[in-house]
Amino acid sequence: MIGFNTSGISTDDARQEILISGLLQRFDKRLPSSGQAGHQARLSGVYRNAIELNGGSLVAAGGYVSTIGLLGALVTIRFFGHGVYRNLIDGAYVFFVLNVLTIWSLFLVGVYFEMFSPSEQPIYFDRARRKVCYVHQGRRKRFFLFGPSTVEARMADWSLVDCELHAKLGGSTTSVRRTCHLLFLVRASETDPTIVDWFVLPQVEFPGAMWEYIRGYMEADMPPLIANEAPPIKGKGFDMIEALRQRRKDYWRDWKEFPWTQLWQHLVLPLFAVFLIVNRFVVWTAQTVSWPREITEALGAPMTPADVEADTTNELRARPKSSES
Numbered sequence: 001m002i003g004f005n006t007s008g009i010s011t012d013d014a015r016q017e018i019l020i021s022g023l024l025q026r027f028d029k030r031l032p033s034s035g036q037a038g039h040q041a042r043l044s045g046v047y048r049n050a051i052e053l054n055g056g057s058l059v060a061a062g063g064y065v066s067t068i069g070l071l072g073a074l075v076t077i078r079f080f081g082h083g084v085y086r087n088l089i090d091g092a093y094v095f096f097v098l099n100v101l102t103i104w105s106l107f108l109v110g111v112y113f114e115m116f117s118p119s120e121q122p123i124y125f126d127r128a129r130r131k132v133c134y135v136h137q138g139r140r141k142r143f144f145l146f147g148p149s150t151v152e153a154r155m156a157d158w159s160l161v162d163c164e165l166h167a168k169l170g171g172s173t174t175s176v177r178r179t180c181h182l183l184f185l186v187r188a189s190e191t192d193p194t195i196v197d198w199f200v201l202p203q204v205e206f207p208g209a210m211w212e213y214i215r216g217y218m219e220a221d222m223p224p225l226i227a228n229e230a231p232p233i234k235g236k237g238f239d240m241i242e243a244l245r246q247r248r249k250d251y252w253r254d255w256k257e258f259p260w261t262q263l264w265q266h267l268v269l270p271l272f273a274v275f276l277i278v279n280r281f282v283v284w285t286a287q288t289v290s291w292p293r294e295i296t297e298a299l300g301a302p303m304t305p306a307d308v309e310a311d312t313t314n315e316l317r318a319r320p321k322s323s324e325s
Contacts, residue, residue, distance in 0.1 A: 009193040010162045010185040025165040034208035037216050046231040046303045049128030051224045059286040063278040069107030076103050116148040119286040127218050130158045134199040151287040160187045180207045225317040234302040
């Protein structure tokens with residue numbers, strides 16, 4: 001996962017006094033952070049007194065980094081493997097180990113982050129109980145750098161959660177991209193600001209509006225849905241095998257409607273086959289998150305479009321502007 005500085009205490013003075021790379025802003029729950037509020041398609045569930053953000057499977061289509069790393073390593077070995085092997089024959093063991101680690105570095109990074117990862121990482125904001133529920137993943141792997149780690153659902157008081165805006169730079173030699181993340185810090189108590197836990201809402205395009213959506217829901221009783229918006233449907237998640245079965249069903253129709261797309265997909269079919277194999281390992285090694293009954297019973301059943309239509313108090317969906325006057 002993305003590295004953040006989550007040590008020390010969570011106070012404005014302390015966090016601004018130390019040099020924290022990427023820290024742009026600490027949000028205040030009492031003050032609006034943006035003139036607009038929106039969940040930016042991160043809303044994955046609406047409940048009677050809670051919202052779910054960032055829900056859905058993390059692994060159903062996962063494995064891109066591991067696949068790219070694997071293909072890159074195989075191509076490198078194909079063209080430069082003889083030189084690496086010569087290092088071993090000549091007794092240059094240090095160079096041999098360094099070359100092997102360099103060749104397989106991206107693949108190992110992908111395996112570290114993608115294999116044995118949580119199957120899901122939703123964040124529940126429960127305004128009725130003033131709680132936030134999230135998934136915690138331990139940093140220690142069972143087999144040093146690989147294997148499963150501790151994955152558990154946790155709950156924190158909303159009053160003990162602080163939110164910060166962090167930015168990470170990435171890109172290539174020709175372009176630089178800044179990615180924004182909302183980092184949530186959990187304090188020990190009202191009187192002890194020591195950071196005891198954290199969770200993150202990653203890769204947020206408009207962080208000010210995203211935080212204002214969360215703050216408005218928890219602090220200002222803002223409805224989770226805008227006027228005429230339907231709640232997300234909580235159903236069976238996407239699965240690569242099911243998608244392939246559907247593609248098989250629509251195979252000849254797709255050739256007629258999208259011939260060039262079909263041709264391109266057939267040309268890269270060997271690469272996709274490698275990705276599919278890696279993806280199956282990502283899915284098979286995923287760790288299921290077990291939510292305590294206390295949390296699931298408090299959430300209740302997700303709201304359906306019929307529930308929203310029957311909501312005459314506009315607690316779930318904002319009233320259309322034309323009817324506000």
